[in-house]
Amino acid sequence: MTDVRYPFTAIVGMADLRLGLLLNAVSPAVGGVLVRGEKGTAKSTMVRALAGLLPSISTVEGCRFACDPAAPDPQCPDGAHEGPAGTDRAARLVELPVGVTEDRIVGSLDLERALTEGVKAYEPGLLAKAHRGVLYIDEVNLLQDHVVDLLLDAAAMGRSYVEREGVSVRHAARFLLVGTMNPEEGELRPQLLDRFGLTVEIAATREPRERAEVVRRRLAYDADPAAFADRFAGEERTLAERITAARALLPEVALTDTALRQITAVCAAFEVDGLRADIVMARTAVALAAWAGRTEVLEEDVRKAARLALPHRRRRNPFDAPGLDEEKLDRTLEEHAEPEEQPEDTGAQEASEGRGPDEEQPGPDGGGPDDDGPGDGGPDDGGPGGGAPDPAGPAAPTEFAATDTAPAPDAPETDVPAQGPRPARESAPVAAGEPYRTKLFKVPGTGKGAQGRRSPAETDGGHTIRARRPAGQLTRLHLAATLQAAAPHQHVRGRTGRALELRRDDFREQVRQGRESNLVLFVVDASGSMAARQRMTAVKGAVLSLLMDAYQRRDKVGLITFRGAGAELALPPTSSVEVGAARLESLPTGGRTPLAAGLLRAHETLRVERMRDPHRRPLLVVVTDGRATGGRDALADAGRAAGLLAAQGLASVVLDCESGPVRLGLARRLAGQLGASAVTLDELRAEGVAALVHAHRPAGSTGTATRTATSTADRKAA
The missing domain is CATH 3.40.50.300 (P-loop containing nucleotide triphosphate hydrolases)
Structure with missing residues (x-):
């Protein structure tokens, strides 16, 4: 290395x-x-x-907190630093x-020394x-x-x-x-x-x-890092000097009233919350002017500042991709480019304005408005900075950049042979219904999964519920419990002075309870029997509502669809619910109903996830009308697959999508085989999907337990 x-x-x-x-x-x-x-x-x-x-920075010699000798921190734990000499370092x-x-971030106290020796021993952290x-x-x-x-x-x-x-x-x-x-x-x-x-x-x-130039430079760096760095040493020094010069110029840059008015108008137009965006945009525009070697903020600085400071702040649906409407941005800047007091002679005003519509303003490098980069040259001339920005996107020097392509759907664990008349025609995807807010319902018991906002769990955060002997290094001292454990032994240990006589067995640590996130795995029937536009719109709206709730609760989500000849893991378990919403929106329907394949794929997916993340508790949501086609024993195969899932004691729910005047009750039969609760689409919005998955088999129980939907009283208590 x-x-x-x-x-x-x-x-x-x-x-x-x-x-x-x-x-x-x-x-x-x-x-x-x-x-x-x-x-x-x-x-x-x-x-x-x-x-x-x-x-480079100058620091007080011996100070662990990098105090500046010219302006030392009066509250520095290492002392007041009156008159010490400074040393330069990178x-x-x-x-x-x-x-x-x-404790690694903010630092840690040596609690054993604090209690046994009566001293404050603080070890600085990464901050x-x-x-x-x-x-x-x-x-x-x-x-x-x-x-x-x-x-x-x-x-x-x-x-x-x-x-x-x-x-x-x-x-x-x-x-x-x-x-x-x-x-x-x-x-x-x-x-x-x-x-x-x-x-x-x-x-x-x-x-x-450009990709070829990325690979060429990376291979050259791997072959001889020192020689490769020497090749760009001159450009590195020039860029470092430019940063220093821009820092020196920064206090002299003027933010004009026109520029400030444009900044606030843009933030208001894009409906960003609070005033932090306005402040950040102003600071960014001033830095852009200093980087360009100017002492006045121009409209182009405001435009670039908005593109950098607003995309992640604009008010949007959680499933919307970040970004800005460029036309709206330009229109807002133009509307607020004029002085507030309009002169009577508009012709004279236009002549006095310093800029026409086609006039270019210098960018941060002194070039045109699109010249964002700090260096010159492109991949073809071997220049240091890569040249002008590439509209198609940047390149990757550290790894070979490759286009991400979706993997081909895996073959289902059990393929059901096609049989009978011709399969139903595939239908184009339909839009999801409007998502609605779901109430918070928790999985009973206390888990140990990743911190989230849904179910009770032992976490690093949260409130202290009890004390215990530490299994390893002591990180969260429970002071009262430690003193209580040590107090009866002080006379026998011959305590003298202020310090307590403590032994390793006396120490107790805090056990904190917070909330964990769960894995919500959707198994969605996309076969021809579900292809009715109104019904699929309602189904997608329900799933989208749960995805919205999962986004707010920090859950992981996964999506399995089954139709035609088998099942597909459309979305491997991930924390990105935005990707899940996009996959759901583009879900087509049509074909036969391989219900057994969908359940078996869920069984395999949960098995793999249990090995990857054994502490995250799963929740299975099966969306189907309960039909199973593709063979004479299709329903029996589905029952056996449901039995495999039931044996794991999963919390699960079946959304019964069967419609029409005559109902066969197949989805409720499937719910019984899973040991799950079942609800019809008519009941879905009234009850809330999340309410239906509240019940979970208590930890330590054996066999298959029947889970039922929570009652109104239970939901109010939650």
């Missing part, structure tokens, strides 16, 4: 991401960058490369792993290490919510607070916050999205020549 970083100026394309990172380097007050993009698009490589461009890049714990540097969070959407809350609160306040067991520590924590995420793996809550200053959407380029 090598310690030589991939040069920032060697990355091809990705002008928007490059610009967003550089603007934060110029003005950390912008608030960081959230990078959204598919896998293999060099998100991590570009962030790591940025750290090498940041100016700005740090601190990477936050996905499995990081709260202290990142002070005046870069804090990089890869896969930020996979972090637990309470961990993200800690990070974003520190980023907003510029200070970290540690309040534990009567000991209070606080220190400065100002850093450039950069998070990356793959939207396919789940979304951040809107409150957390708003705390990132800028957001950038990236995708791998589809231009063959």
Whole structure:
């Protein structure tokens, strides 16, 4: 392995991401960058490369919190720092792993020394290490919510607070916050999205020549990292000097009244919540002007600031993709480009305005309005910055970028031979009905799954419910229980002085109860018997409502469809409910009803997920009219498949989609075989789908238990 970083100026394309990172380097007050993009698009490589461009910092010698000698932190835990000499060092890049714990982020107290020796021994965490540097969070959407809350609160306040067991520590924590995420793996809550200053959407380029240049440079770097870095050393120094110059120019940049009016008008037009977007846009526009070497904010700066600061803030349905209406943005800017007081002579006014409709304004590099990149040259000339932005998307220097294609549907575990008259004709997808709000219903018992907002579970967050002996390292001391355990033995141990005489067996840790997320696996009948437009619209609307609820509760979702000759895992279990909504919307119908194949595919999917995530409790939702066609023993095969699922003791519900004056009751029969509750589509909206899956077999019970829909009283109690 090598310690030589991939040069920032060697990355091809990705002008928007490059610009967003550089603007934060110029003005950390912008608030960081959230990078959204598919896998293999060099998100991590570009962030790591940025750290090498940041100016060095001067720190108080021996200070663990990187205090500035010119303005030391008066509350620094390491002292007041009166008159110590400073030492220069490079700005740090601190990477936050996905499995990081709260005490590792904010720091930890040596509780045993505090109790036995009576001293406050504080070990700084990652926030202290990142002070005046870069804090990089890869896969930020996979972090637990309470961990993200800690990070974003520190980023907003510029200070970290540690309040534990009567000991209070606080220190400065100002850093450039950069998070990356793959939207396919789940979304951040809107409150957390708003705390990132800028957001950038990236995708791998589809231009063959640019992709070839990405591969060429990566292979050259792997062959000789030092020589490759030397090739771009001059461009790296030039870019670092430009960042330093822009930082020096930043205080002199003027935000005119016209520019400020345009900023507030754009935020109002796009109906963003709160005023943080206005502030971030103003800071970003000022940084853009400083980066371009100007002392005045222009309209083009406001336009670019809106494209970076608003897409993740605009008011939208959770299933809508982020983005801005470019025509609306341009129209709003034009409407508020004129002074508030209109002169009587409109001709003289137009002549006095400094800009015509076709006049170009300099971009951040001094070029045209579309020149977002910091470097010159493109993939063909071997230039440092990759040239002008590629409309088709950026390239990936760290990994071979490849087009993601959906895998071919897997063959079902049990193929039922076709028989009888010709299959029903396939129908085009129908739109889902309007989703509706569902009430919160919990899975009984206490789980140990990932933190979420649905069912009771033992989690790192939440409230303390009891104390226990620690199985490993002590992380969350239960002070009262520890003192109670040690108190009877003080006389025997010969205690003297203030300190308690403690033994390892005396320590107790907190057991906290919060909420967990669950895996909601939908098994949807898409056969010809379900193809009635009105009925399928209602079914899709019901499933979409549960997806909306899963988005709010931080659940994982999966989607299995069965029709024709077999079943397909249309959406492997994922935290991205947006992808689930898109797959549901495009679901076609028609063909036979291989119910057994759908249930067997659910059995296999849950088996695999149980190995991957053994603590996440599943919930099975079967959407069908109960019919099974494709063979003489189709219904018997479906019953045997249901028995396999029932033997696992799953919480499940059957949505009975049978319609017409004569009903066979096949869906209710299937519910009995699954040990599940059943509800008709007529009852669906009145009761709420989530209410029907409240009941769960208590932990420790054996055999197959019948789950029934919760009563009105139960729902009110919930």
